[in-house]
Amino acid sequence: METIFALGTGAGRAAIAVIRLSGPGVCETLSAFAGGLPEPRRAAFVTLRDPDKGEPLDQGLAIYFPGPHSATGEDYAEFQIHGGGAVIDGVLAALSRRPGLRPAEPGEFARRGFANGKLDLSQAEALADLIDAQTEAQRRQALRIAGGALRRKVEGWRTSFIEALALVEAELDFSDEADVSGVDIARLAAILDVPHAEMLAALERAPAAERMRDGFLVMILGRPNAGKSTLLNALARRDLAIVSATPGTTRDMIEAHLDLDGLPVTFVDTAGLRDAADEIERIGVDRVLERVETADLALWLSAAGEEPECVSGVEIVKVATKGDLVGAPSGWLGICAKTGAGLDALLKEVSDRAKAKMGDGGSALLIRERHRSAVAVAAAAVDSALAPDKELEFIAEDLRSAARALGRIIGAVDVEHVLDAVFSRFCIGK
Ligand SMILES: Nc1nc2c(c(=O)[nH]1)N(C=O)[C@@H](CNc1ccc(C(=O)N[C@@H](CCC(=O)O)C(=O)O)cc1)CN2
Ligand SMILES: Nc1nc2c(ncn2[C@@H]2O[C@H](COP(=O)(O)OP(=O)(O)OP(=O)(O)O)[C@@H](O)[C@H]2O)c(=O)[nH]1
Numbered sequence: 001m002e003t004i005f006a007l008g009t010g011a012g013r014a015a016i017a018v019i020r021l022s023g024p025g026v027c028e029t030l031s032a033f034a035g036g037l038p039e040p041r042r043a044a045f046v047t048l049r050d051p052d053k054g055e056p057l058d059q060g061l062a063i064y065f066p067g068p069h070s071a072t073g074e075d076y077a078e079f080q081i082h083g084g085g086a087v088i089d090g091v092l093a094a095l096s097r098r099p100g101l102r103p104a105e106p107g108e109f110a111r112r113g114f115a116n117g118k119l120d121l122s123q124a125e126a127l128a129d130l131i132d133a134q135t136e137a138q139r140r141q142a143l144r145i146a147g148g149a150l151r152r153k154v155e156g157w158r159t160s161f162i163e164a165l166a167l168v169e170a171e172l173d174f175s176d177e178a179d180v181s182g183v184d185i186a187r188l189a190a191i192l193d194v195p196h197a198e199m200l201a202a203l204e205r206a207p208a209a210e211r212m213r214d215g216f217l218v219m220i221l222g223r224p225n226a227g228k229s230t231l232l233n234a235l236a237r238r239d240l241a242i243v244s245a246t247p248g249t250t251r252d253m254i255e256a257h258l259d260l261d262g263l264p265v266t267f268v269d270t271a272g273l274r275d276a277a278d279e280i281e282r283i284g285v286d287r288v289l290e291r292v293e294t295a296d297l298a299l300w301l302s303a304a305g306e307e308p309e310c311v312s313g314v315e316i317v318k319v320a321t322k323g324d325l326v327g328a329p330s331g332w333l334g335i336c337a338k339t340g341a342g343l344d345a346l347l348k349e350v351s352d353r354a355k356a357k358m359g360d361g362g363s364a365l366l367i368r369e370r371h372r373s374a375v376a377v378a379a380a381a382v383d384s385a386l387a388p389d390k391e392l393e394f395i396a397e398d399l400r401s402a403a404r405a406l407g408r409i410i411g412a413v414d415v416e417h418v419l420d421a422v423f424s425r426f427c428i429g430k
């Protein structure tokens with residue numbers, strides 16, 4: 001096993017930088033750079049030296065976590081040094097000159113932690129989510145899964161399936177007539193009923209949880225000049241989109257990511273909907289109509305009270321714009337992006353709808369499509385196992401496939417390609 005190292009902190013000007021090391025060469029590297037081995041799990045203030053030249057590289061903190069009690073499960077160390085680019089480069093360059101040491105691949109620290117049982121796949125993914133979390137609700141969700149909430153549930157369900165499978169297999173071994181179900185179905189059901197009900201409940205909450213990860217998508221729609229870009233800028237409190245009196249100004253979709261009461265909501269400014277003569281504008285309109293299909297909500301903007309057109313299959317809130325010039329018809333939510341009037345009411349409306357769609361997503365378990373589809377497979381297999389008049393062989397096969405599906409969530413079975421996909425998306429140093 002090679003010893004790996006990487007900068008664990010971000011690029012750019014910062015006061016402190018952390019360089020992480022993991023693997024069998026950690027002790028020797030620490031001694032060579034820090035002049036000795038620090039007491040385990042205690043920060044030591046040391047002068048780091050380039051072992052080849054004896055030249056000081058920085059004064060910093062060195063920490064040694066002997067394996068297996070470390071984040072990777074291997075011997076692990078950190079140099080916490082000054083954040084300057086030259087300091088970081090100097091230490092990294094000196095490390096890469098050491099035999100047996102090499103720079104880490106993206107996600108390689110987490111992957112070693114996974115290989116050594118420090119975390120399962122659901123936890124590793126959630127750590128990546130935690131790094132990406134933009135709002136409080138997203139952070140809570142990621143932190144619960146990173147803490148092992150899904151892992152424990154899935155392991156519990158899987159244990160039940162394996163226990164039930166053992167019953168069936170014992171019966172298979174004893175009976176010479178495998179087609180007669182000698183196994184006590186009531187006993188099987190007693191083992192499987194609770195996990196089965198819990199899986200169905202978890203599946204029901206999965207869409208809310210996935211939404212929480214991805215954010216609630218709101219499209220701002222309307223005819224050209226309705227005031228869509230002006231609204232986006234007002235919501236983002238920044239000049240993101242070009243505003244002009246010329247109809248057809250916006251062609252590309254422009255996003256603003258907002259945090260509404262801790263929930264992630266993305267607003268998208270769009271090209272005004274009309275039968276455009278201009279080719280570029282028409283492409284813009286086509287893209288909008290395509291994306292609306294995946295949206296959670298559409299705001300239909302109009303100053304003149306024109307009814308929504310070209311939009312179907314998505315919930316619509318009608319927003320009357322330019323309140324300083326014209327009044328809002330009844331049934332419309334009136335705003336004036338110029339003065340800010342009505343924006344709070346609009347945000348409240350959106351936030352209420354977002355809450356309704358992902359309200360309890362923060363406490364849900366299945367936060368990815370990968371989790372949801374695996375549990376759906378497992379639940380269907382348990383259903384099938386409990387069907388009346390099943391042959392033992394088939395019950396056993398159902399239970400095996402249920403256990404296998406769950407094993408995929410935690411990374412216990414056939415997951416090499418999943419592992420590559422998951423860990424390679426991590427940043428280097430994670
Ligand atoms: N400086 C620094 N801060 C960091 C990290 C890091 O690697 N370095 N982390 C990087 O992700 C997170 C902390 N993750 C950690 C995970 C496990 C252990 C650890 O020592 N585990 C041992 C002992 C556990 C215990 O004492 O309870 C073990 O699991 O056996 C340490 C940090 C967040 N903050
Ligand atoms: N008086 C007034 N003018 C507004 C208001 N909101 C937008 N406008 C004006 O309406 C015109 C069009 O605004 P935009 O925000 O660019 O409209 P749009 O819907 O994005 O237009 P397209 O991108 O062409 O589809 C600009 O001249 C804005 O200054 C408002 O609340 N009051």
Ligand SMILES: [Mg+2]
Binds near residue numbers: 243
């Ligand atoms: Mg516009």
